[in-house]
Amino acid sequence: xxxxxxxxxxxxxxxxxxxxxxxxxxxxxxxxxxxxxxxxxxxxxxxxxxxxxxxxxxxxxxxxxxxxxxxxxxxxxxxxxxxxxxxxxxxxxxxxxxxxxxxxxxxxxxxxxxxxxxxxxxxxxxxxxxxxxxxxxxxxxxxxxxxxxxxxxxxxxxxxxxxxxxxxxxxxxxxxxxxxxxxxxxxxxxxxxxxxxxxxxxxxxxxxxxxxxxxxxxxxxxxxxxxxxxxxxxxxxxxxxxxxxxxxxxxxxxxxxxxxxxxxxxxxxxxxxxxxxxxxxxxxxxxxxxxxxxxxxxxxxxxxxxxxxxxxxxxxxxxxxxxxxxxxxxxxxxxxxxxxxxxxxxxxxxxxxxxxxxxxxxxxxxxxxxxxxxxxxxxxxxxxxxxxxxxxxxxxxxxxxxxxxxxxxxxxxxxxxxxxxxxxxxxxxxxxxxxxxxxxxxxxxxxxxxxxxxxxxxxxxxxxxxxxxxxxxxxxxxxxxxxxxxxxxxxxxxxxxxxxxxxxxxxxxxxxxxxxxxxxxxxxxxxxxxxxxxxxxxxxxxxxxxxxxxxxxxxxxxxxxxxxxxxxxxxxxxxxxxxxx
Numbered sequence: 172x173x174x175x176x177x178x179x180x181x182x183x184x185x186x187x188x189x190x191x192x193x194x195x196x197x198x199x200x201x202x203x204x205x206x207x208x209x210x211x212x213x214x215x216x217x218x219x220x221x222x223x224x225x226x227x228x229x230x231x232x233x234x235x236x237x238x239x240x241x242x243x244x245x246x247x248x249x250x251x252x253x254x255x256x257x258x259x260x261x262x263x264x265x266x267x268x269x270x271x272x273x274x275x276x277x278x279x280x281x282x283x284x285x286x287x288x289x290x291x292x293x294x295x296x297x298x299x300x301x302x303x304x305x306x307x308x309x310x311x312x313x314x315x316x317x318x319x320x321x322x323x324x325x326x327x328x329x330x331x332x333x334x335x336x337x338x339x340x341x342x343x344x345x346x347x348x349x350x351x352x353x354x355x356x357x358x359x360x361x362x363x364x365x366x367x368x369x370x371x372x373x374x375x376x377x378x379x380x381x382x383x384x385x386x387x388x389x390x391x392x393x394x395x396x397x398x399x400x401x402x403x404x405x406x407x408x409x410x411x412x413x414x415x416x417x418x419x420x421x422x423x424x425x426x427x428x429x430x431x432x433x434x435x436x437x438x439x440x441x442x443x444x445x446x447x448x449x450x451x452x453x454x455x456x457x458x459x460x461x462x463x464x465x466x467x468x469x470x471x472x473x474x475x476x477x478x479x480x481x482x483x484x485x486x487x488x489x490x491x492x493x494x495x496x497x498x499x500x501x502x503x504x505x506x507x508x509x510x511x512x513x514x515x516x517x518x519x520x521x522x523x524x525x526x527x528x529x530x531x532x533x534x535x536x537x538x539x540x541x542x543x544x545x546x547x548x549x550x551x552x553x554x555x556x557x558x559x560x561x562x563x564x565x566x567x568x569x570x571x572x573x574x575x576x577x578x579x580x581x582x583x584x585x586x587x588x589x590x591x592x593x594x595x596x597x598x599x600x601x602x603x604x605x606x607x608x609x610x611x612x613x614x615x616x617x618x619x620x621x622x623x624x625x626x627x628x629x630x631x632x633x634x635x636x637x638x639x640x641x642x643x644x645x646x647x648x649x650x651x652x653x654x655x656x657x658x659x660x661x662x663x664x665x666x667x668x669x670x671x672x673x674x675x676x677x678x679x680x681x682x683x684x685x686x687x688x689x690x691x692x693x694x695x696x697x698x699x700x701x702x703x704x705x706x707x708x709x710x711x712x713x714x715x716x717x718x719x720x721x722x723x724x725x726x727x728x729x730x731x732x733x734x735x736x737x738x739x740x741x742x743x744x745x746x747x748x749x750x751x752x
Contacts, residue, residue, distance in 0.1 A: 263310030296344035327360035427485035448490030
C-alpha cells in the first residue's frame with residue numbers, strides 16, 4: 172500500500188449512494204472470467220480486469236498529502252504508475268488518524284455500450300469492497316475516476332456529461348455495499364470535473380491540470396520514488412500487433428500451423444516439437460543478448476522485431492500453443508533469462524496478426540509472468556488482461572491474473588515451477604536410465620545370439636569322419652582298440668604292447684615283400700562305408716591277415732591301381748615314399 176494521505180473533506184461534499192441500501196445479502200462471489208473475444212473497454216466484457224488490484228508502488232518515506240480534488244487528479248498517475256486513458260478507476264481509502272490512506276484499486280476500460288454500465292458498476296464495486304475484505308484490506312471510502320479523451324469534434328465537457336450516468340451507477344453500487352464514494356472526478360482533455368460538486372464551485376469548462384509532473388505533488392511523489400512510466404496505451408502498444416508486416420507474418424503462420432499442428436497433436440512427435448521450439452527460443456534470446464540496449468522502449472522493440480524473422484516467429488508462436496512447451500518456457504523467470512524472455516514474448520505477441528489473435532494468449536501470458544516474476548506487476552497485469560482478452564478460457568493466464576490481483580507473491584509461483592522442473596528432470600533421468608539398461612540388455616542378447624550362431628556355424632563345418640587323405644596306417648600309433656592315442660602321445664601299458672605288436676607285424680610284412688622281391692610298396696587299405704580304416708579294428712585285422720598270408724607265401728590283399736608294366740617286371744614306386752596323399 173502506498174502511504175498517500177487524503178482528506179475525506181475535499182472541495183466538495185461526499186455524496187454517495189442511498190444510505191438505506193444494505194450490502195448484498197448473497198455475499199461475495201468469485202471473480203468470473205471474461206466473455207470470449209472480449210477486450211478492455213469493448214462490449215460484452217463487464218468483468219475484465221475487475222479483480223482487486225493492490226497498489227504495489229514503493230512506500231514513500233514521507234507521507235504525500237492530497238488535500239484537494241486538483242491534487243487528487245494530479246496524483247492518480249503516480250498512484251497507478253502510468254497515465255490512465257479511457258478507463259474507470261476505483262480507489263479504496265482506509266481511515267486512519269483523520270486521513271484516508273489509499274488501499275485497493277480496480278481498473279477497467281469504460282464499456283462502449285450504456286446498457287452494460289449497470290452490470291459493470293456492480294461488478295467493480297463488489298470486486299473492490301468484498302474482495303478487499305477477503306484480503307484484509309477493507310475500504311472505508313472510495314474515490315472514483317473516469318478518464319476518457321474526447322473523440323473528434325467532442326469537448327471534455329461533453330465527455331463529462333456523457334459519462335455522468337455511469338458515474339452515478341458506480342456511486343449507487345458502492346453505496347449498496349455500505350461504502351460511500353467521497354469523490355468522483357472526470358479527467359478529459361487536460362481538465363477535470365467533479366461529479367460531487369454541489370454546484371457553482373467548479374467552472375463549466377473544468378479545471379486545468381497543468382503540465383504533467385509540474386505540480387508540487389508531482390515533485391514530492393518523484394522524490395519519494397514514485398514514477399510514471401508512460402500511458403496505458405504505450406504499455407499496450409508494446410504487446411499489440413503492428414500492421415506493417417501483417418501479410419507476410421500471416422502467411423508464415425499459415426505454413427507453420429500446417430506443419431507443426433499435426434505433430435503437436437500426435438503423442439509420439441510432440442516431444443520433438445517441444446525440443447525444437449525451446450531450442451529456437453534459446454537461440455533467439457542469445458541473439459537478443461548480443462545487441463546493446465537501445466534507449467526508449469519503442470526503439471528497443473523495433474530492434475527486437477528486426478532480429479526475428481517471420482518464419483522463426485511463426486514456429487515459436489505455434490509451438491507455444493502446446494501446454495507442456497509453454498510450461499517449460501515459463502521456467503525462464505529469473506535474472507537475465509527472464510529479461511531476455513520478456514523481450515522475446517513481447518515480440519511474439521506483436522506477431523500474432525489477423526486470424527491468429529487468439530494465439531497471442533500464450534506469449535502474452537508468458538510476458539505477464541516474466542514481468543511479474545521480475546517485480547513489474549504493472550506490465551504483468553496489463554499483459555495478463557490482454558491474454559484473457561485474446562482467449563478468456565486460457566487457464567494459465569486466468570490463474571496468474573487472479574494470483575497477481577489477490578496480492579500473492581511471485582515467489583510462491585516460482586517455487587511451484589521449480590518443483591515441476593525438478594520432477595520433470597527426475598523423470599527424464601529415470602527414462603534415460605531405463606533406456607540405457609534396455610540398450611545394454613539388447614546388446615548382451617545380441618552378443619549371446621552372435622556367439623551361438625558362430626558355434627553353430629563351426630559345428631556345421633566340422634569333419635564327419637571322411638578322410639580324403641590316405642595316410643600310412645603305421646604313421647600314427649593306435650590304442651588297444653585300434654583308436655588313436657591322445658594328442659600328447661601318452662599311452663597306457665596296453666596301448667604300448669599293442670604298438671609293439673603292430674611293429675612286429677610290419678616287420679613280417681616287409682620280410683614277405685623282400686621274399687617276393689616287390690620292395691616296400693604298401694598296399695592301400697580298402698575303405699568301408701567311406702571311412703578310413705587306419706585307426707579301426709577292421710584295419711588292424713586286415714593288416715594281421717595280410718601279414719600271415721605273405722609269411723605263408725599266399726595271395727596278398729588288393730593292390731592299388733597303377734600304370735601297366737611288362738610281364739614279370741617290378742611295379743614302379745609311386746614317389747619312393749611310404750606316405751601317399
